[in-house]
Amino acid sequence: MKPTVAPFPAARLRRARQTAAIRGMVRENTLTPDDLIWPVFVRDGDGIVEPVASMPGVVRRSVDKIAQAAIEAQALGIPAICLFPYTDPSLKTEDCAEAWKPDNLTNRAIRAIKQAAPDIAVMTDVALDPYNINGHDGYVVDGEIINDATVEALVKMTLAQAESGADIIGPSDMMDGRIGAMRQGLEAAGHHNVMILSYAAKYASAFYGPFRDAVGASGALQGDKKTYQMDPANTNEALRLIERDLNEGTDMVMVKPGMPYLDICRRVKETFGVPTFAYQVSGEYAMIQAAAQNGWIDGEKVMLESLMCFKRAGCDGVLSYFAPEVAKILNG
Incomplete structure (x- = not known):
């Protein structure tokens, strides 16, 4: 679209900015609670609300408190809540078997949320890092993160979550072929309506540090994740990954991190026109909170502006x- 503008003074573009009412009339994008997915951290125990030091305002909750949080989110009109487990170190192993146990933290939390707040959608995380003694998203053999055996484990994890009542599966592992394997597994098990929101373009970013603190993975991680997460320098690769995941059966796609990768969000939406999400990750959140607490920015205004940026870039929703x-x- 080529803009057509009369010469000044026939066109005074400031006319459309002169009052709040007029600005509202011509606003190109809007932000509503429907655009939000709330990531939450679940831990073992009862009655626990435990602050995450590197993420001011974010806590780990026991399953009973997660259910209460879901009730609050549902009342606020937030359509989905996404679960991330803080796994006891004693349960982390090389075979990651805790990942698909029916009564692990995530699966207990899914059932608790569905009972307490049945109208909210439950999204889960599928990757081995919360259960892996070495902190990686896949199995490690002789220093290499191996793909195919990891995919088999991820399918078992997916099916356990679907059996527990998950509405949306969120594969964050970045293994090749995992979307097709998960979709095939879900169909074969009769979970025809379980959706997949793939972390299709997930970058090997330095913005994930506080998240790894929140799930207890910081100390466990050996090496880095550059052999399976994307190089931050690449854009065309992201489109290839998105196309592959769509061909394998994902329903929605995600770009992660968020604001540093708005160009990727825009390219994905314009190229494929599919439901496109972004994850405003822990480092983005922590920077805004830290600056606000130091009085350097207006935290509320920056928070709202940052989320509007995702809508402007073409995102249908944001994990935040x-x-x-x-x-x-x-909601006023």
Whole structure:
């Protein structure tokens, strides 16, 4: 589309900015609670709400408190909540068998949420890093993260979550072929309506540090994840990955991290026109919170502006730790 503008003074573009009412009339993008997915951290125990030091305002909750949080999110109009487990180190092993146990933390939390807040969608994380003694998303053999055996494990994890009542599976592992294997497994098991929101373009980013603190993976990680997560310098590769995941049966796609990769969000939406999401990751959240706490920025305004940026870039929704706070503001 080529803009057509009359010469000045026939066109005074500031006319459309002069009052809040007029600005609202011509606003190109809007932000509502429907645009939000709330990532939450679940841990073992009862009655526990435990702060995450590197993410001010974010906590780990026991399963009973996760259910309460889901009730609050549902009342705020947040459509989905995404679970990430803080696994006891004693349960982390090389075979990652805790990942697909029916009564592991994630699966217990899914059932608790579905009972307490049945109208909210439950999204899960599928990757081995919360259960892996070496902190990687896949099995490690002689220093190499191996693909095919990892995919087999991820399918077992997917099916256990679907059996527990998950609505949306979120594969964050970045193994090749995992979407097709998961879709085939879900169909064969009769889970025809379980959706997949693939972390299709997940970059090997330095913005994930506080998240790894939150799930207890920082100390466990040996080496880095550059052999399976994307190089931050690449853009065309992201489109190939998105196309592959769509061909294998994902319903929605995600770009991660968020604001540093808005160009990727825009290219994905314009190229494929599919439901496109971004993850405003822990480092993005922590930077905004830290600057706000130091009085360097207006935290509320920057929070809202940052989320509007995703909508402007073409995203249909955003995973954000700000979700409850934003929903309260938007609800008035």
